[in-house]
Amino acid sequence: xxxxxxxxxxxxxxxxxxxxxxxxxxxxxxxxxxxxxxxxxxxxxxxxxxxxxxxxxxxxxxxxxxxxxxxxxxxxxxxxxxxxxxx
Numbered sequence: 731x732x733x734x735x736x737x738x739x740x741x742x743x744x745x746x747x748x749x750x751x752x753x754x755x756x757x758x759x760x761x762x763x764x765x766x767x768x769x770x771x772x773x774x775x776x777x778x779x780x781x782x783x784x785x786x787x788x789x790x791x792x793x794x795x796x797x798x799x800x801x802x803x804x805x806x807x808x809x810x811x812x813x814x815x816x817x
Contacts, residue, residue, distance in 0.1 A: 743790025744797035746812035748775075748804065750785045757784035764788070767808055771800060788812070 748764065751757040757777045764786070765772035774788045788804075791797035794816070801812040 741790050742817050743792070744794050745787050745789030745791070745815040745817065746797055746801055746804070747815055748786040748788060748810055748812050750783060752782055752784070754779060754784045757786050760786045764804070764808065764810075768800075768803060771803075774800075787815075789815075 749757065749760045751760070754777070757779075761775050761777050764775055771788050774791075776787055778785050778787065788800060789797065791800065794814070797814055801814065804810040804812050
């Protein structure tokens with residue numbers, strides 16, 4: 731799935747969208763939960779806001795395989811389903 735320009739991450743590569751929220755607090759809470767559970771992703775997690783939409787993303791990953799590996803870890807350890815974005 732390719733992200734469109736206005737809605738996508740600002741850096742090229744492979745990203746995972748981990749959640750989208752109407753409140754910033756909820757997005758930040760998910761970001762902290764992921765960082766605590768999967769420390770290796772902590773420096774890749776960001777929250778981006780566009781009006782009343784707040785998205786939690788991880789990336790960029792150097793390859794599609796690396797992003798998919800992180801998505802598997804998120805699913806296995808936290809029960810989160812991630813959406814792969816390529817830009």
